[in-house]
Amino acid sequence: MAELPILSIMTWSPFVAALIVMFFARHRPLLVRWVSLIGATVSLVASLWVYCAYDYDAAGFQFHEEFSLVPSLGISYLLAVDGISILMCLLTSIIIFAGVFASWTVKQRSQEFYALLLLLVTGVYGVFVSLDLFIFFLFYEIAVLPMYLLIGIWGSTGEVRPQGIFGWAFGRTGVGTKEYAAMKLTLYLLFxxxxxxxxxxxxxxxxxxxxxxxxAFEQMEFDPTLQSWVFLAFYIGFGILAAIWPFHTWSPDGHAAAPTAVSMLHAGVLMKLGAYGVVRLGMGLLPEATVEWVWLVGAIACINIVYGALSAMAQTDLKYVIAYSSVSHMGVVMLGAATLTASGLNGSVFQMFAHGIMTGLFFALVGLVYEKTHSREIYKMGGFGTMMPGIATAFTIGGLSSLGLPATAGFVAEFLTFLGAWESNYSWWLFPAVFGAFLTSIYVLRVAGQIFWGPKSTDPHFQHLPDAQGTEWAALGILVFVLVLFGVAPSIAIGPIDTATGPLLQRLLGQ
Amino acid sequence: MSLGSLIPVGPELLLFTTAVVVILLGAFGARRAAGPLTMVGFVAAFAATFFIPEGAFVFNDQYEQDALAIFAKQLFIGSAAISLLGSMTMTHRAFRDRSAEYHFALAVSVLGMSVLVSARELILLFVGFELMSIPLFLLTGFIKRDPVAPEAALKFFLVGTASSAIIVYGMSFVYGVTGTTTIDAIPQALAAGHPLMMLGMALLLAGIGFKIAAFPFHMWAPDTYEAATTPFVAWLSVAPKAAGFVALIRLFVEGVGEASLFWMPAVSVLAGMTMVIGNLMAIPQQNIKRMLAYSGIAHIGYMLLGLAAFSTSGIAMMLFYLVAYMFGNMGAFLVVETIAQSEKSEGMEAYRGLAQRSPLLALSMLIFLLSLGGIPFVAGFWAKLYIFWAAIERGMYGLVFLGALLTVVALYYYLLVARRMYIEAPDKPEPVPVSAPLRFGILICLVGVVGMGAYPGPWVTLAQRVASTLFS
Structure with missing residues (x-):
């Protein structure tokens, strides 16, 4: 069994499912769903297997697969995973597994929807497992491009129109519409x-x-000036996907307009692709430049945390609140990486995972609420807790994780990151970070209180709302379970993370 | 003189014969045979290019069939054949009545290009240029009752003749310095660096810049594209530009060696400006042919970037880009022709909901546009990548960066078409009918684009082999 190409199976099984869906399941919506589910399950099993079989003592990159694609240029299909990538693959597989359930109710052109969604997932896996930078880039592009159609065709246009002094100008550009969001997201990411x-x-x-x-690149010593600008190029390039300020504006628009499963996948996993890229390529290959530029990375991360939280507070559209909270939480990820301390880096990677699950849960919930109420406007809703207790409970657990309550995954991540910030050369980073966590608790509790626990809305449409049903429970159950599991037993994740961040730090600080 | 000695010029003879036979048949009334006959001629000429002994010199060494010339001829004739597939089902009255003239002009123009790329002598080069250009003016204004066609033809004609004049003027300086009209004398004279020689070469650069529609000589392209018939435009957007590039290689690169780097700043600026102008002007276009015209100008900019590297890999990647561009651009134009035949419109609205009406046609168009936009797994990605690569080897980081950013701009306007096709709802449900020749033409382009994207290796090897002979 040692020679089983497990990483390839994990990466390509969604793709195979997508092909089957595209060619053999025309006008058979149930078959489409089952094939997609099987594809997602195969990749979930594979990623769990990799996660368990990974040898912690040996550490480093394992499960190598290699064959040469274009020998004259040195491009080869080279896959391997280390402690960070196995966690990211696990995250991806959980989110897509839940995502297939969450989009069970997509009716319009569901065949194409599932095919594109699965194609996207193959791209995401590919980025996490490939060690050949060229193949890495190809997978990265696969992960970005289907977004345009996914949002453009199946997305939703927000109800809250732009207001204020620029309202007219924003209205002219079509801000808030799904077409606008799709184009903006695609162009930003391709940029x-x-x-x-x-x-x-x-x-x-x-x-x-x-x-x-x-x-091979890891062994090379690059010239400091080259390192310096290549690091900036990677930081901006990947940072856009990780929604660093001021390049974050695609993310709220895109996530708010996207259909449920796509929001889950995009906010949950794709944004991590950006942070992963910065850590893996930027910090892993360019150690001197990393030390040179961490002040910038950390400072911008602080802006992200506070700015994202403040923006989330100002939103009246539920989906935009969640989307802006992602901007804030991605700041925590970048901050942890910038601290260059063991706890900070571990917190950063842990936050990638925790935020992925959490935001996936949030978007699944928002999708459910929207499906039942056909509204995303926070201040029109109220007192849904009595009618949909399951959804309300899941939302509250997610919210508590978001603001960093102990016994949830969010707590572990934020605690480690804050610890790292305090230990780093720039201890003042701690203050904006903690302030951001405080702001988070304000907006999360306010939203949860208004929608679920507050006085009941008098709107006649909102008097008889069903709770989650059937497959919808599957998505919620899995995500809540993982969120609590990793909060109670964080060592499941910290173990593998540590094997990867340790050597990385040694390399960075050994200079 | 035995018959065997004619093999090196076989394609040219076949093209010439085709042209003469077609126009004579037309004179005797057999107009309907013109299209198929020209096609047979093109296929035969294309096949004949494979029998040319590489490196053959004929006509007192003034006519050379080296690897580059053969490569270019295959490109010209192949693209002309694809264009013919598009024009076979044209129903316009002008095509019924004057079919022979159309095909005669097309064949003569291909002949002109073929002479141009083989010329080792300035005057022959110029004759090739004119033999190529004059039929192009005729073909642009072919539907003469259409009010815009004569105007576009006139504009094209004036710009074209002005550029020819500039080319001849430049040649006169080159002749004055070298004392001969053979191209072989240029490297030596360039190395000596006589100012008049430099003036002459600068004029040649400008004159050929007109022909390939590089900034600031690009203005004729959009109007011409909009007015002329689409299958012809598909070919016009590729072949004459390829011919212009080969002329640039002959004059500025071949045998010159490192001295050619003298022109790097000028060509770099030209490349950068052409990319910027082409991409920005394409954004607001509402007519898809105009949009493709401006995007074509931008592609010329990318190819100039390859030329600006003045290295083996730069030239090789430029040739690779030409082939990728040929498949992508001609494919897109053939889809435009299909839609135009069915919807009677070349506007963007004609593409609304195409994905739900004709999924395969929409997918083909999407693939062509993504290839033009430089997305992985289709030909255009490798083309852009290789061009950037070659430029980075010369340290042109700034231009590569500019080019990479502009691909995002390009994707914006390509995605606007994708939005019409995929996101918007169709006005009517029935599928778009596609005639058999068009279907075949689109299929060829699709195979080219996807094949080059999936397996670029052989094409790269070919382009590198062709380019390496220039520097030895």
Whole structure:
């Protein structure tokens, strides 16, 4: 069994499912769903297997798979995972598994919807497992492009129109519509990938050894000036996907307009792709430049945390609140990475996972609420807790994790990150970070209170609302379970993370 | 003189014969045979290019069939054949009545290009240019009753003749310095760096810049594209530009070696400006042919970037780009022709909901546009990547960065078409009918785009082999 290409199975099983859905399931919606579910299950099982079989003592990259694709240029299909990537793969598989259930009710052109969704997931897995930078980039593009159609066709246009002094101008650009959001998201992310491509090519040419292998690049010493600007290129390129300020504005629009499963996947996993890219390529390959630029990364992360939280407070559209909270939480991820301390880096990676599950849960819930009420406006809703207790409970657990309550995954992540910030060379980072967590508790509790626990809305549409049913429970149950599990027993994740962040830190600080 | 000695110029002879036979048949009334006959001629000429002994010199060494010339001829004739597939089902009255003239002009223009890329002598080069250009003016204004066609043809004609004049003027300086009209004398004279020589070459650069529609000589392209018939435009957007690039290679690169780097700043600026102008002007276009015209200008900018590297890999990647661009652009134009035949419109609204009416046609268009936009797994991605690569080897980080950013702009306007096709709802449910020749043409382009995207290796090897002979 040692030779089983488990990473390829994990990566390509959604793709195979997508092909089957596209070619054999025309006009058979139930078959579409079952094939997708099987594809997602295979990848979930594979990722769990990798997670369990990973050898913690040996650490480093394991499960190597390699064959040469374009020998003349040194491009090869090189896959392997380390402690960070196995956790990210696990996250991806959980989210897509839940996402298939969450989109069970998609009616319009469901065949294409599932095919594109699964294609997207293949791209995401590919990014996490590939060690050849060229293949990495190709997977990255697969993960970005289907978004345009997914949001453009199946997305929803918000009800809250732009207001205020720029309301007219924003209205002219079509802000808030799904077409606008789809185009904005795609262009922003492709704009970022232009930076990444130039950075990768520059490393390849500077390395001069006809290879795109991450492991080979890791051994090289690049010139400091080259390192410096390539790091910035990677930081901006991947950072756009991680929604760093001021390049974050695609994310609220995109996530609010996207259909449920796509929001879950995008906010839950794709944004992590950006943070993963910064940590893996930026920090992993360019140690000197990392030390040179952490002040910028950390400072912008602080802005993200506070700015995202303040923006979330100001929203009246439920989906926008969740979307802006992602901007804030991604700030925590970037801050943890910038601390260059063991606890900070561990917190950063843990937050990638915790936020992925949490925001996936939130978007699944928002999707459910919207499906039942056909509204996303917070201040029109109220007192739903009595009618939909299950949804209300799940939302509250997610919210508590979001504001960092102990016994949830969010607590572990934020605690480690804050600890790292205090230990770092820039201890003042702690203050904006904690302030952000405080703001988070305000907006989360206010939203939960208004919608679920407050006085009942008098709106006649909202008098008889059903709770979650059937497959909908599956998505909620899995996500809540994981959220609490990793909060109670964080060592499940900290173990593998530590095997990867330890050597990375040694390399960074050994300079 | 034995018959065997004619093999090196086989394609040219076949093209010439085709042109003569078609126009004579037309004179005797057999107009309907013109299209199929020209197609047979093109296929035969295309096949004949494979029998040319590489490196053959004929006509007192003034005519050379090297790897580049053969490569270019295959590109010209192949693209002309694809264009013919598009024009076979054209129903316009002008095509019924004057079919012979159309095909005669097309064949003669291909012949002109073929002469141009083989010329080792300035005057022959110029004759090739004119033989290529004059039929193009005729073909642009072919539907002469349409009010915009004569205007576009006139504009194209004036710009074209002005550029020819500039080319001849430049050649006169080159002749004055070298004392000969053979191209082989240029490298030496360039190395000596005589100012008049530089002036002459600068004029040549400007003149050929007109032909390939590089900034600031690009203005004729959108009007011409909009007015002329679509299958012809599909070919016009590829072949004459390829010919212009080959002329640039012959004059500025071949045998010159490192001295050609003198032109790098000028060509770089030209490349950068062309990319910027083409991409920005394409955004507001509401007519898809105008949009493709401006995007084509932008693509010329990318190819110029490859030329600006003045290296083996730069030239090779430019040739690769030409092939990728040919498949992507011609495919897109053929889809435009299909839609135009069924919807009688070349506006963007004609594409509304195409994905639900004709999923395969919409998917083809999407693939062509993504290829033009440079998305992975289709030809255009490798083309752009290789061009950037070659430029980075010369340290042109700034231009590569600009080019990479502009691909995002390009994707914006390509995605606007995707939005019409995929996101918006159709006005009517019935599928778009696609005639058999068009279907075949689109299929060829699709195979080209996807094949080059999935397996670029052989094409890269070919382009590198062609380019390497220029520097030896």
């Amino acid at each position: 970022g990938s232009a930076f990444i491509l130039v950075g990768i090519l520059a490393l390849y040419v500077a390395g001069g050894s006809q290879t795109f292998s991450f492991l």
